[in-house]
Amino acid sequence: MKKMIVSVLAMILLANVCIQENAFSQQIIYKDTQIQQAARSISVKNISGTIDTLVSFTTRHNLSTRNKPDFGIGAAARFIKKSLDRFSKSGVAIADAERIEYRAGGKNTRLGKEITLENIIYTVHGTDKDDNRVIALLAHYDSRSFDNTDSLIFAPGANDNGSGVSALLEIARVLSINPLPVTVKIMFLSGEEHGLLGAAHMAALAKTQGWNLAAVLNNDMIGNSRSSATEISNNTKLRIFSENVPVIETESMRKERVFNSAENDSKSRQLARYIKEIGERYVENLEIKLIYRNDRFGRGGDHTPFAREGFTSVRLCEYHENYDRTHQVVELVNGAEMGDVKKGVDLEYVRKNAAVNLVSVMNMALAPAAPSNVKIDISGLSSSTQLSWSAPEAGKKPAGYYVLVRETDKSNWERKIFVKETSCEIDISKDNYLFAVQSVDSDGHESIAVFATGGNLR
Ligand SMILES: [Zn+2]
Structure with a gap:
């Protein structure tokens, strides 16, 4: 055969x-039938349920309480951890969820004071002991409204980043019943809205612990398919941001890049092309657009701290953004609905984008x-x-x-x-x-x- x-x-x-x-x-x-079936098993119903639950906590602001059972960022963290524990219990892969706490902020920072935050990391251990590669998927689970100091106001974050979290929870579920040769770490990160703090903590940890991190795929806002103002509705395009010139480039790296005309061939760009090829191989009705920049103007994402530590990192993001929804107060303005509510999330679009992550990770993990x-x-x-x-x-x-x-x-x-x-x-x-x-x-x-x-x- x-x-x-x-x-x-x-x-x-x-x-x-x-x-x-x-x-x-x-x-x-x-097409590999195992990958195909895994992608098909991603459930819109589960994605929808996760977003509903996340929104029900009112806010996931980094300064919100960690002690209430049904309000604030702590409730969200416990919901994610509990879901993951269920997957490790019912799955066949060796997988575990761990809470990684870290200290963040201080007097003159965006948080205004020093606090403890936590990342939830789901590790699906690789079955090939000779292969120590690690693939990482990221999504931040914190949320914010217009005023980023307000930790009480309704900040549903259905798309930013309920979409990424719901996609990653589905991938965690599917991988827990599809063990792979290579270890996959699915990271639910806090602190993003106050300066990529959770990602910075994990990237530093990966560096000091010497992980053989082959690829980092950040998912941040992958569910909106309608643009504000221009009113374009389209759920058949996904962006992948990847850096042109590595942020860590040294003078000798610069010389080598120029000599080889490698401006369009950074490691991140190769990863972006890979996701485009494998994603489009398995996921229908989706064109994956390579964006030749690390991220959007004036805005960042959790892949960047990983890039700064020298890891091959990209960001997956919706093609059209809706500025009436992202980081806005939930209210009616002149009859127009503002705020990041679930109504603004295209669940079928999230499903396709989750599938892109899953098939890329599976194909990479099954490959030498x-x-x-x-x-x-x-x-x-x-x-x-x-x-x-x-x-x-x-x-x-x-x-x-x-x-x-x-x-x-x-x-x-x-x-x-x-x-x-x-x-x-x-x-x-x-x-x-x-x-x-x-x-x-x-x-x-x-x-x-x-x-x-x-x-x-x-
Ligand atoms: Zn975000």
């Missing part, structure tokens, strides 16, 4: 090589680790391109590799060439194309792409 799949893969790829000009109409898409040391031989002038790379050191062995090719003025990889060895020669000029390599297993699960470089400036 496996052999057959490899040869099918080889045929598909050979076909792609031969008919590159019209590849789209001929493209054969292979990415290759390393992916190099273009630039020692001589020739009309062909020689590439070489090293097999991943740990985890499952790849059945082969995909060499990805695109023209320098294209956004997405255009060709995928299957190669069994750790080197190849392609009869096109290295000066006219960009290249990357993915590891792939016998079932067609591919790793994130690693950009091919000609080394550093010499």
Whole structure:
């Protein structure tokens, strides 16, 4: 069976090589039934129920009480923890939910005083002990209204970020019955609305504990499908923000980037392209748009503290935002409804966006680790391109590799060439194309792409 799949893969790829000009109409898409079924099991009803419960706590403001059973951020944290505990109990994967408390704020901070906040982390442990990769999904569960010092006013946060939390709870449920080779950490974070505090705490922890964090997917506002003012209704587009130039870039990294023309090929950009390809492979009626910036103007998200620690991080976000709803007081203004109430959440859109996360994580976790040391031989002038790379050191062995090719003025990889060895020669000029390599297993699960470089400036 496996052999057959490899040869099918080889045929598909050979076909792609031969008919590159019209590849789209001929493209054969292979789908893994386990991933497909998992994606199909994401429940709109569960998403809806989670948002209702979160909204029922009136506010999840970071300065709100942690002691009341049905009001404030503490009630929300306990609801999330309880749901996760239920999944670890009923599921087949080894999974646990932990509360991680941290001190935040102080006199001259946005919080105005020092307080204790908590993140809830759900770890679905990987089954392959040789593979220590970790994939992280993030969503903040705190909320705010217009006045960010008011911890009592109704701040439903149905979309910001009830949408992200409800999606991640569904993914936690589905992964608890679909164990994966690689560990997945699903993080429900506090402190976002007062300066990305919970994410900063987790990113620092990941760094000091030396996690092999392969990818970080932040979900923040993934449920609104109607724009304010322009009134565009569309739930068929999702944005992925990824940084162009890494925020951690050093002078030697800068030189290497310039030398290799890698402005559009940061690790985050490769992750964004990966999510686009896998997301669109499994989720219908959704176009995933790569946004060539880390986040929106003047606004941030929980992926940024992870990027600052050097991790490969992206933000998934709705394509159209509604400024009458986000961070607004819930009220009627000239007959128009303001505020982040559930009515403004498109549940089917949340379902699709949750599925994008799930299929990307599953495909990545089922794939071998990415290759390393992916190099273009630039020692001589020739009309062909020689590439070489090293097999991943740990985890499952790849059945082969995909060499990805695109023209320098294209956004997405255009060709995928299957190669069994750790080197190849392609009869096109290295000066006219960009290249990357993915590891792939016998079932067609591919790793994130690693950009091919000609080394550093010499
Ligand atoms: Zn938010």
